[in-house]
Amino acid sequence: xxxxxxGIGLGPGDPELMTVxxxxxxxxxxxxxxxxxxxxxxxxxxxxxxxxxxxxxxxPMEYPVTTEIPLTDPRYNEVLSAFYTDCxxxxxxxxxxxxxxxxxCEGDPFFYGxxxxxxxRLPEGSVEVVPAVTGMxxxxxxxxxxxxWGDDVxxxxxxTLDEATLTRxxxxxxxxxxxxxxxxxxxxRSALDxxxxxxxxxxxxxxxxxxxTVQKLSDVPEDHKAPYFSIVIVHGQxxxx
Amino acid sequence: xxxxxxGIGLGPGDPELMTVxxxxxxxxxxxxxxxxxxxxxxxxxxxxxxxxxxxxxxxPMEYPVTTEIPLTDPRYNEVLSAFYTDCxxxxxxxxxxxxxxxxxCEGDPFFYGxxxxxxxRLPEGSVEVVPAVTGMxxxxxxxxxxxxWGDDVxxxxxxTLDEATLTRxxxxxxxxxxxxxxxxxxxxRSALDxxxxxxxxxxxxxxxxxxxTVQKLSDVPEDHKAPYFSIVIVHGQxxxx
Numbered sequence: 001x002x003x004x005x006x007g008i009g010l011g012p013g014d015p016e017l018m019t020v021x022x023x024x025x026x027x028x029x030x031x032x033x034x035x036x037x038x039x040x041x042x043x044x045x046x047x048x049x050x051x052x053x054x055x056x057x058x059x060p061m062e063y064p065v066t067t068e069i070p071l072t073d074p075r076y077n078e079v080l081s082a083f084y085t086d087c088x089x090x091x092x093x094x095x096x097x098x099x100x101x102x103x104x105c106e107g108d109p110f111f112y113g114x115x116x117x118x119x120x121r122l123p124e125g126s127v128e129v130v131p132a133v134t135g136m137x138x139x140x141x142x143x144x145x146x147x148x149w150g151d152d153v154x155x156x157x158x159x160t161l162d163e164a165t166l167t168r169x170x171x172x173x174x175x176x177x178x179x180x181x182x183x184x185x186x187x188x189r190s191a192l193d194x195x196x197x198x199x200x201x202x203x204x205x206x207x208x209x210x211x212x213t214v215q216k217l218s219d220v221p222e223d224h225k226a227p228y229f230s231i232v233i234v235h236g237q238x239x240x241x
Numbered sequence: 242x243x244x245x246x247x248g249i250g251l252g253p254g255d256p257e258l259m260t261v262x263x264x265x266x267x268x269x270x271x272x273x274x275x276x277x278x279x280x281x282x283x284x285x286x287x288x289x290x291x292x293x294x295x296x297x298x299x300x301p302m303e304y305p306v307t308t309e310i311p312l313t314d315p316r317y318n319e320v321l322s323a324f325y326t327d328c329x330x331x332x333x334x335x336x337x338x339x340x341x342x343x344x345x346c347e348g349d350p351f352f353y354g355x356x357x358x359x360x361x362r363l364p365e366g367s368v369e370v371v372p373a374v375t376g377m378x379x380x381x382x383x384x385x386x387x388x389x390w391g392d393d394v395x396x397x398x399x400x401t402l403d404e405a406t407l408t409r410x411x412x413x414x415x416x417x418x419x420x421x422x423x424x425x426x427x428x429x430r431s432a433l434d435x436x437x438x439x440x441x442x443x444x445x446x447x448x449x450x451x452x453x454t455v456q457k458l459s460d461v462p463e464d465h466k467a468p469y470f471s472i473v474i475v476h477g478q479x480x481x482x
Contacts, residue, residue: 011260012372019374020264021257071480080482108378116387117482131253131382133260137349137372146357153410154397161392169394172413208372239312241321241358
């Protein structure tokens with residue numbers, strides 16, 4: 001009997017926004033694995049605080065690099081690929097011994113994120129994925145306004161895209177979600193401006209986490225340092241009886 | 242003391258994919274309101290089966306029309322607007338008497354859906370919205386493949402859009418989600434074909450519900466009658482170490 005890997009989405013941050021299923025799997029886990037940056041506790045592990053059963057074994061998987069090597073450097077992919085292969089070997093050692101492993105994922109496991117790099121390397125049929133509330137759902141809920149109405153087109157954009165690509169998509173869609181903000185905030189702001197959407201843009205930090213803030217993007221200082229957990233939302237204005 | 246309205250997302254269908262918070266609010270509710278088509282039980286109410294406490298009062302809100310009047314007819318908006326105003330009056334009568342009301346919402350309340358038409362008519366600060374796992378998350382999870390990688394652009398499209406608009410967005414984005422399928426399936430198929438995306442499209446019915454099916458859209462018969470709970474997914478192919 002081989003064990004299974006459960007990739008469970010923990011949702012946007014508030015432990016109450018975890019699904020009942022993720023909560024059940026987590027509180028019944030014997031092995032819990034999670035990614036983290038070396039030397040940090042890790043956001044996924046932090047979300048699981050108080051829910052991992054006593055006696056469960058924790059398996060941190062520490063990224064060998066995060067931003068030290070640029071994405072465009074071929075070594076980045078090589079180093080990360082070797083890392084994911086190694087993580088999968090560790091998980092496989094557990095499942096081959098008959099144990100189930102719960103892998104903690106921030107947000108929804110199949111929506112961006114890192115878990116999918118393990119998923120595609122694990123044997124087909126050996127993994128169950130539990131979807132979750134996304135960070136973007138928490139962000140638009142935090143703005144207190146529905147994000148899409150009627151036939152609105154919604155596009156999700158990464159702030160790492162080049163400005164021309166961002167502008168083109170920002171013009172084309174009705175509702176917008178921009179993630180991976182960080183140092184890309186000035187570029188995102190400029191693209192929104194070029195697309196005529198800056199005045200309608202909201203900026204949310206730490207949605208559904210302690211320290212949540214919501215403001216018009218136009219009120220955010222030019223030199224503001226955006227944390228990892230920041231999202232820009234432009235609401236659609238579609239049909240509304 | 243006036244009561245509050247809680248718009249709780251119930252998620253995609255599987256009761257275990259409800260959030261812990263929605264579950265807590267639902268199982269502690271004294272008043273539960275939900276939309277339904279006249280003469281039907283209603284999907285939202287069905288999802289709450291076995292979770293509404295004994296003695297709680299149920300408040301069905303029955304749509305005066307669904308597809309009997311075309312969306313383009315001005316009477317459609319008039320009739321629905323009067324209906325939502327009436328629903329809000331019913332909720333306000335409860336909250337003014339000091340009672341909290343839980344309003345059941347399919348999927349995520351602020352992502353398409355009907356709850357937002359109540360939300361915008363209720364006094365500011367009197368409503369709390371609980372985000373949820375979306376139907377699209379359940380659909381891409383059901384395909385067994387991550388929907389977005391790296392810097393993929395994801396667009397969410399309604400099948401009710403005209404074919405040229407659908408085609409344009411299907412060409413522009415990396416990952417696609419198409420909802421509101423029903424009688425629009427032939428048009429959606431044709432737009433995907435024109436955009437060169439048909440071969441990569443998956444068709445999911447009843448994601449995270451009993452009777453879930455997943456197949457390549459190209460394998461779905463031309464004359465297939467798509468139910469309300471059907472979603473088309475095209476996965477992004479972005480950066481993957």
